[in-house]
Amino acid sequence: MVIAGPPEYMGKRRWFILAIFVCLLAFSCGRELMAEHKHADNHLTAYNHSLATILVEYASAVYMSDLTQLFTWTCPRCSGLTAGFDIIELLVDVEHCLQSFVGVAKDLNAIVIAFRGTQEHSIQNWIEDLYWKQLDINYPGMPDAMVHHGFYSAYHNTTIRPGILNAVERAKKYYGDLNIIVTGHSMGGAMAAFCGLDLVVNTEAKNVQVMTFGQPRVGNAAFASYYSQLVPNTIRVTNDHDIVPHLPPYYRYFPQKTYHHFPREVWLHNIGVGSLVYEVEKVCDGSGEDPDCSRSVAGNSIADHLVYFGVELMCETWRSCGIVMDSLAKEYGKMDVKGNIVFSRDSSILRMKTETNIGGDRM
Ligand SMILES: *[C@@H]1O[C@H](CO)[C@@H](O)[C@H](O)[C@H]1NC(C)=O
Numbered sequence: 034m035v036i037a038g039p040p041e042y043m044g045k046r047r048w049f050i051l052a053i054f055v056c057l058l059a060f061s062c063g064r065e066l067m068a069e070h071k072h073a074d075n076h077l078t079a080y081n082h083s084l085a086t087i088l089v090e091y092a093s094a095v096y097m098s099d100l101t102q103l104f105t106w107t108c109p110r111c112s113g114l115t116a117g118f119d120i121i122e123l124l125v126d127v128e129h130c131l132q133s134f135v136g137v138a139k140d141l142n143a144i145v146i147a148f149r150g151t152q153e154h155s156i157q158n159w160i161e162d163l164y165w166k167q168l169d170i171n172y173p174g175m176p177d178a179m180v181h182h183g184f185y186s187a188y189h190n191t192t193i194r195p196g197i198l199n200a201v202e203r204a205k206k207y208y209g210d211l212n213i214i215v216t217g218h219s220m221g222g223a224m225a226a227f228c229g230l231d232l233v234v235n236t237e238a239k240n241v242q243v244m245t246f247g248q249p250r251v252g253n254a255a256f257a258s259y260y261s262q263l264v265p266n267t268i269r270v271t272n273d274h275d276i277v278p279h280l281p282p283y284y285r286y287f288p289q290k291t292y293h294h295f296p297r298e299v300w301l302h303n304i305g306v307g308s309l310v311y312e313v314e315k316v317c318d319g320s321g322e323d324p325d326c327s328r329s330v331a332g333n334s335i336a337d338h339l340v341y342f343g344v345e346l347m348c349e350t351w352r353s354c355g356i357v358m359d360s361l362a363k364e365y366g367k368m369d370v371k372g373n374i375v376f377s378r379d380s381s382i383l384r385m386k387t388e389t390n391i392g393g394d395r396m
């Protein structure tokens with residue numbers, strides 16, 4: 034679906050500025066005639082459709098605001114393809130309005146880490162702000178790699194990172210050395226990318242896989258190049274006219290200076306007309322900025338941002354960082370002075386679960 038006119042929630046002036054940028058983007062997003070750069074695609078991962086349909090459900094579940102249901106994996110989105118997930122830690126950074134969980138999916142033989150997208154203010158304001166994001170911090174240890182400070186800090190400079198690293202450590206202790214799959218939608222996708230990279234660079238984790246949905250750009254071309262060498266097993270799913278993967282803008286005349294996606298994009302879109310419409314999943318080239326994928330169309334839809342594979346990627350309602358907690362949640366939760374909460378299964382519960390559920394397979 035495409036936004037037809039100025040919605041009520043935006044002032045006229047803001048809408049006007051947005052319109053100008055959409056026009057600029059339309060120019061910069063046109064099909065390129067010359068394919069100058071041939072990229073070595075062979076080190077990149079293969080796309081697995083059924084894995085994508087599973088991971089999108091994890092990326093959806095992490096939006097749930099009832100923390101007890103989420104922590105006990107009984108929420109309305111905690112069934113279907115994610116049933117039986119052993120959640121190990123649920124992290125709620127109330128101060129920065131972030132939410133994330135770590136657990137073990139036995140059917141995938143993997144630790145799954147999921148990050149929620151933005152829940153502050155409105156999605157429209159958040160998207161509008163994306164136009165102006167600067168490449169304003171150097172990624173540590175990677176010369177010339179610039180990223181956006183806000184996305185970087187959301188993962189690196191909040192209660193989220195220490196919570197995740199701790200939970201991954203505990204999961205490995207009790208379940209063995211599983212693969213790690215990191216996922217997230219929207220800003221949660223940006224955080225998933227920083228998390229996957231962090232696990233590879235700073236914890237020397239092996240077998241890290243990242244799959245994001247509707248993720249914005251996070252850094253420049255130098256960053257994208259380091260990223261894809263270090264976390265080659267990455268898929269960035271984009272949906273039809275979803276506006277967010279087009280942001281912050283990429284200007285093809287200045288490919289080294291502006292934001293640049295890392296590979297590999299998989300673009301979901303419909304082709305055909307009338308009753309002959311069918312959905313295509315296009316596996317894009319290794320450049321990160323394949324002109325024949327989402328960049329071949331205008332990014333002008335918020336609706337396409339909020340549903341991937343028919344799964345809703347937002348809270349039940351938009352509100353400013355609401356959390357719902359009852360006495361059970363309080364029993365497991367630890368709150369710091371700023372109100373940030375970590376729900377953790379302690380080691381005795383984990384050990385018990387390991388022995389009853391998958392102990393037999395592993396010992
Ligand atoms: C794709 O992922 C599913 C779910 O993890 C797995 O069962 C299947 O074997 C994978 N397919 C390939 C070709 O790797």
Ligand SMILES: *[C@@H]1O[C@H](CO)[C@@H](O)[C@H](O)[C@H]1NC(C)=O
Nearest residue numbers: 170182183185186189190191
């Ligand atoms: C991390 O956050 C603190 C306080 O919120 C801030 O003073 C500091 O500059 C931040 N560091 C980075 C690298 O963003």
